[in-house]
Amino acid sequence: MKSNPGRYWSVACFALAAVVLLPIFSVTWNLTQDSEGVWGHLAETVLGKYISNTLLLALGVGCGTLLVGVLAAWLVTAFSFPGVGFFRWALLLPLAIPSYLMAYAMTDLLQFSGPAQTWLRETTGWSRGDYWFPQVRSLAGAVFILVLCLYPYVYLAATTGFLSLSASVIEASRTLGASSWSRFWRVVLPLARPSIFAGVALVVMETMAEFGAVDYCAVDTFSTGIYRTWMGRGSFVAAAQLSTCLLGAVGLLYLLESRFRKSAKFHHATQRTQPPAPARLKGARAWAAFAACAVPVLGGFLLPVVRFLQLTVEGGDSRTGELFIGLAGNSALVAGVTALVAVVCGLLLTQLRRRAPSSSNLFAVRAAGLGYAIPGGVIAIGVLAPLWWIEGGVNDVTESVLAWGPGLFLSGTIFAVLFGYQVRFLAIPLNVIGAGFERIRSTVDDAARTLGASRLRLLFGVHLPLLRGSLFCAALMVFVDVLKELPATLILRPFNFDTLAVRVYQLASDERLSEASTGALAIILAGLVPVVLLTRVLKPTHADSAPPGKSP
Amino acid sequence: MNRIVLVLSCFLLFVSSSLFAQVVNVYSARHYDTDDEIYSKFEKKTGIKVNLIEGGSGAILERLKREGKRSPADVFITVDAGRLYQAEAAGVFQPVKSALLSKLVPANLRHPDGKWFGLTKRARIFLRSRDRVKEGEITSYEDLVKPRWKGKVLIRSSSNIYNQSLVGSLIAVHGEAGAEKWCRGLVANLARVPQGGDRDQIKAVAAGEGDVAVANSYYFARMLNGTDAEKAAAAKVAVVFPNQGNRGAHVNLSGIGVCANSPNKANAVRFIEYLMGTEAQEVFAAGNNEYPVVKGAGTVAALEAFGSFKEDKVNAAVFGKNNAAAIRIMDRAGWR
């Protein structure tokens, strides 16, 4: 009796991956089109700048987040000092603030006419040219802002890496005479390296896709170039061609990141994975550790929030009350729907990868996660073209038959936005749920199957309960990211549909930052809830000095 | 599966909504809160629902072009004349024959065939530091490139359409070579790499980072009524209307036109006629401190205080025609 239900699953998942990949293809296809000289003009004037700025930005942000994230993660996992419990989750707070909001706040604070420099000039009597103050609207400033925004990704990755070290390996290195510093450098860091590098690769991908903050800081990168070429010059084709370059670079990064995550698996040869108990710090060292952890939290979260509060009090958005419910409702609606759909799709895809890890399935799943590395604007470009094509076809057919067309039933409705979000954010559940699956031994699946469990029963009866944490985590992360999303939303949204992010952006780009601050605070507040829940859902760190009652 | 349900429901929703009430679908690059006030008044008066999509004018234009004949847009509102021209050249607008509109809107502020109409006016003016720049020391756009102003000029990025239109108007006067020379001279005189918006330039002058800022009139007027910090900054600068001795200050329009494939053309024309009414004009202009286009509509106090000025009467379509050349010139001159 032939029974091969797996085939239908594979097909479904391939279809899903293909749908997600569609925008990428539609963008890349423009390589074959003629840009009417715009490309040539770009190459002459600004392309070199785009390349160098993008590379420098990526380098700067990568190094910066590496330093900040790894240091913070090491302090928080290996040591015990006053406030360590607080910092363990507080260091994640900057995740609630989108990069463009961080840029608004920081430039407002640090620019020439901002409070910081004004205070400096007033107290010292200096005027322009008498002193040097770093330019916040510059490449360096953009790096600074993005490091503050993005270090939590590396922090998370490093913490995971450090916590999955086994105590015995650390103890063995101690018995071999390695001092604390030597241990960190020669054992802990090399073992945690793959996880950390995966985190850094993620950060660099985000950096290359970054638009809002970079634009505000007057830095020309590929991302801003794509926008200007499309919206400013009206050359869709040239913009798509620029996007393809960016896609190439990002694709490379994506491959790197998966390789790192794979090699991370080989680095745990021992069974006992209880992490070592933290060492107690005292005196000056304890306060140094405290300070080192406090700086990112202050700069990356407290400072912007306080500034926004200040601005709101000074001259907040007068229409906040009446608009707020609607905007917040819209934001929550799309975020919620996207999270739900993404988690379901992610679950199906990862389940397929686990059950039938053929190279084609693996490829399909990997491809479906590419969207995360693509700038929102590029996704918008990529989403609209196929939708228009479909709508064109349908309308032609219905018009010839019924003399009536449904119009833009896809690109003109919320469908376009939701589709765009799926393409962009599917990578999150793929990663998170995938990691969750890896924690379930494959022997469990085998046992269930020998007991007669069907595929569905295995999924719902065995995997789902074990994956609850991962599913929740993935949904939350998608929710937060959708709340913050801006560029794709701006382009794809339908009539009478603004999100909080859109409103804040409009106000800020109209230089009404005080009014934007109210909406900004709302976004941050909304983003806080999932972040705090996320820290709870994350595995609680090792209990302090657990008695070795297990194996005396 | 969820997606199918969602798609179906969106589809039904869209279809059903278009079967019901009268609507006018507005694609607008303006995003001032007071505009919504006008729209609600229109809805109450006529019972026609206003569906609104706001966004950057470039983005909306692109969307319109892509949507093509399926576009549900009835009217397109821009914040710059250059965009009006580009939209017209892309075939986005259709001609409108309305005696009322021809009467209300001055000829140089509308398209001869009625493809678009100016809604409000704004001037691109100088804000000079009261302390460091004497009255009359700088009088024209051409002055900006003089060596006297080296390291003293503040202006926003070349990516902004207002600057592109300004350069477009300079091309009309000095030709492309002359305009490029002007741009290079300007870049050499900049106090800092272009960053921020118009108000940031004004604030920078007040803080001492430069001596002269170039900005739209309504931004400054807004600052006069803004937060304490803004008022303090505004007090430190003075208004200069450039080129009063020759052609007049560069004036830009925000405009509106009926879209080529408008499904509700009658509603669209009614909408535009309403916007040209005195009441709407005053609210529109007042909401953003702009000058109304319609004769007889009053201006806000802040603008009255600036005084009257000579406007460059060139047809706004010229900026749009020169837009591509302007961008090329600005890129070559290194105007970031």
Added chain:
Amino acid sequence: MTTGPAIQLKGLSLSYGDVVAVDDVSLDIPGGEIHCLLGASGSGKSTLLRIIAGLERQGEGSVTIGGEVVSDAEGHIETERRPVGFVLQDYALFPHLDALENVLFGMPDRKSAESRMKAEELFAEVGLSDRVDAMPHTLSGGEQQRVALARAMARSPQVMLLDEPFSSLDVQLRAGVRETTLRILREAGVATVMVTHDPAEALSCGDRVSILREGKLIQTGSPEAIYHHPCGQEAAETFGVINRLAGESSGGRVKTSLGEVDLAAQDPGCPGTVLLRPEQLVLVESGDGGCRVDRIFPEGSTTLYLVQTAEDERLYVRMLSTETLPEDSSLAVRLR
């Protein structure tokens, strides 16, 4: 080199809340001795090992290594600075380094040629010269254990600590690896503390054996002394089931139901309990025996019998498998 004991433990105690892990343990281990700590799970033997290494700090008592006090109430020298080598239960090889780099890890000058030569000698000694470049996850259990041993020995420590070093190996493998390990340790002449829960292993490996039970040190002595002269029932039961017979001492011997035992008792004329190991009894043919075999436990070379006597006593008797058993009805238990 000092002439005192290599390791001196004085009055060590450690509790975790209500749980007492180590209870007033004192022990001296001379240089060159291989000392086995024997006990069940929870007896505190691994904790003791970790205290000697410095990975745990005792609540009371002191630890002296090579004549130098490394830990007491006043001070505590960290693990990193103690001259101990530790082979952990799961070997804990560094997954990111190959076997050679693992061994070189703790050596003071690991980049030098001498160090490399020394490492390769160690590899030869443990019989792994051909696996020098292998990554840990490609090594078998026995190979990992030997690399871990070589790694610990590479620093020429004064004291070697082994935590159940053979427990995760296959039984067939165990003997060979044990041989190699003991040979290396003996040749190096370094004092060794080895923790095990296997009584047979303790007896065969150790020069001396200490029995630990619930954190207390019950008895220390040579294997022979421990086995044949346990100091109490607990010590005796460490090695297997024990027969208890009531007895009365009289004149240098003790009378039991099975006969007289040659035992010097403390208080003559007092009743007491005599403990006998199963191999000290034998089943013989006897007409009026009246014993019944309840259960048989084959043990390979020997067989253990659970016997019910006529007086309803349950006795364990161990006989060689080759010794045939008399007929059921005429069984009796006798002292050998």
